[in-house]
Amino acid sequence: MEFNLQPLGDNSVIIELGEDISRDIQQKVKKVSSFLEQQSFDWMVEYVPGFTTVAVFYDPCKIEAKTLPYDEVCEELSAHLEKLAVEEGAEPRIVEIPVCYGGEFGPDLEEVAERNDLTPEEVIDIHSNGEYIVYMIGFAPGFPYIGGMDERIAAPRRKNPRLKIPAGSVGIAGKQTGVYPIETPGGWQLIGKTPRKLFLPEGETPSLLQAGDQIKFVPISVEEFQSWEEKEND
Amino acid sequence: MIKITKPGLLTSVQDFGRYGFQKYGVIASGVMDSTAHRIANLLVGNDENEATLELTLLGPDMTFTEDTLISICGGNLSPSVDGKPVKLWRSVLVKAGSKLKFGGCKTGCRAYLAVAGGFDLPEVMNSKSTYIRAGIGGFNGKPLQTDDELQLGKPSEFADQITKGLAAELDGQKFAEMQWTIASEFTSTAASKPKVRVMKGRQYDWFTHESQMKLFTESFEVTSQSDRMGYRLKGPELQLEKEQEMLSEAVNFGTIQVPSEGNPIVLLADRQTTGGYPKIGQIATVDLPIMAQLKPGDKVQFTEVSHEVAQQLYLDREKQLHQLKQGISLKIKQELK
Incomplete structure (x- = not known):
């Protein structure tokens, strides 16, 4: 695997794996991430994937080096990374996210439809039939940066951001779609809401989604939303 | 209790x-x-x-x-x-x-x-x-x-x-x-305009020569829009050589990022995990306590340090703290006799 190493401060190194957002580079990011997950170096504190990079944070005091700890970290990482290769035909994990579109859950659905000369039903149809990939988790706990939204339903951010967007809201900002894991202020156009929890602070992994996952949005009714919600809260 | x-x-x-x-x-x-x-x-x-x-x-x-x-x-x-x-x-x-x-x-x-x-x-x-x-x-x-x-x-x-x-x-x-x-x-907290050592950031080369110079020669003020997440600074505007889109990637404690309006933000303890603004600098870990003790209205001067020296300073500081730890227990035991 081809890569570049660069410092991100005096306690971290960033592994560069490409230049632009693509499935190929995403798979390399995922490969490196799962390697770091399994290979627990003594000196590693944690790793953080980005769109085209993986940052590795380390404890410089835990490295026995004749020279700089950074040089030793680079040497050890390189020896392993050179041998890594993305397997052909590796299938992503598919995560279904049920969404109740429109109504009080999606107050901006009609505006998104009007902007694009579509009916609200057509927006739902296009949104729930897309093939989405989670490129990375960031911005907020469990918040997925999702690629793959159909540009026919793109819509600019709201001029007046809302002070409170409820957790679970599904929105559109420009050519991106996303789901809010926790209540937060924000300017996204809200088209629906999921009853599934994306941020699970008590769980073994605190995020429902992980980089590399494939997402499927499944339209549900208000009644289905309510029974899902009860199940999630059990 | x-x-x-x-x-x-x-x-x-x-x-x-x-x-x-x-x-x-x-x-x-x-x-x-x-x-x-x-x-x-x-x-x-x-x-x-x-x-x-x-x-x-x-x-x-x-x-x-x-x-x-x-x-x-x-x-x-x-x-x-x-x-x-x-x-x-x-x-x-x-x-x-x-x-x-x-x-x-x-x-x-x-x-x-x-x-x-x-x-x-x-x-x-x-x-x-x-x-x-x-x-x-x-x-x-x-x-x-x-x-x-x-x-x-x-x-x-x-x-x-x-x-x-x-x-x-x-x-x-x-x-x-x-x-x-x-x-x-x-224990000595901040001088009136403390010097904080900064490494070149990952996108340092994206900035104009003038902005690169100003980062290390002029002083910056901590504005009232500052909290545990980050300090917004006011000072000379830092500009990119040309508009360039950056893809979000990990940031660090002490990362100095610059949004397009040109005023730098220093990311601190409650920083987001990833960021999409160009990083002009990175504060050396040993100097983060100085930064953390600045309050709105305070001024700071950044001086350049290499990545190698910053890491050596890091190791030296840990050694000092380790000695301090042993010193404290020794000293207190003596006092108590």
Whole structure:
């Protein structure tokens, strides 16, 4: 695997794996991430994937080096990374996210439809039939940066951001779609809401989604939303 | 137990932070000034990572319901027990029923209050740090409020020795302080315009030559839009050579990023896990405590340091802190004889 190493401060190194957002580079990011997950170096504190990079944070005091700890970290990482290769035909994990579109859950659905000369039903149809990939988790706990939204339903951010967007809201900002894991202020156009929890602070992994996952949005009714919600809260 | 009678401006439970979960978007949190936090813990016989209270500008008022060994390090927020000033950077035994109050902020911005045995609070994702926005960690996931009651953990044997020694000196007073304190290299908080060492950031080359020069020659002011997440600075505008889109990637404690309007933001303890603004610089870890003690209106001067030197400084500082740790235990044992 081809890569570049660069410092991100005096306690971290960033592994560069490409230049632009693509499935190929995403798979390399995922490969490196799962390697770091399994290979627990003594000196590693944690790793953080980005769109085209993986940052590795380390404890410089835990490295026995004749020279700089950074040089030793680079040497050890390189020896392993050179041998890594993305397997052909590796299938992503598919995560279904049920969404109740429109109504009080999606107050901006009609505006998104009007902007694009579509009916609200057509927006739902296009949104729930897309093939989405989670490129990375960031911005907020469990918040997925999702690629793959159909540009026919793109819509600019709201001029007046809302002070409170409820957790679970599904929105559109420009050519991106996303789901809010926790209540937060924000300017996204809200088209629906999921009853599934994306941020699970008590769980073994605190995020429902992980980089590399494939997402499927499944339209549900208000009644289905309510029974899902009860199940999630059990 | 400690009972909070006035919350102060922003008082929260923090330890070194929540590591290993940034890949899930969970921010690290943790103390802003790790040196003051560590020393406060050492002075009460705690593990360096035990949670302390981080107090900001205006400290809280609190009552101790039992005799408690405490230590206050970092910025001087004018602490006093039942009206009498208490010294910073030393072990202090406070009698049951005493009231600890804080007055004006004389130096720095944040103080760390450690108690022997630490706080008896559950860890969330391996940390007691308060993550306010997600409402997790610390005391109910929130900054401390009036009437909050903090239960304390069991003090170490070393703490018990210190307590015993200081108890002998109480002599009817509300508190007794250790006569001995920490070497000034750790305790001297910020000069009027401190110098903070900065490495070139990953996108340093994207900036105009003029902006690169100005970063290291002119001074920057901390604006009122500054908090635990980051400091917005005001100074010369920093411009990119040409408009360039950046893809979000990990950021670090002390990353200096520049949004398109040109005013830099220094990312701190509550930073997001990833960022999409070009990074012009990265503060050397050893100088983060200086940055963390700056308050709105304060000025700072950045000076350039290489990545190699910054890492060497990091190792040297850890060695010093390790020696300090041994020094404290030696010194206190001598005092107690």
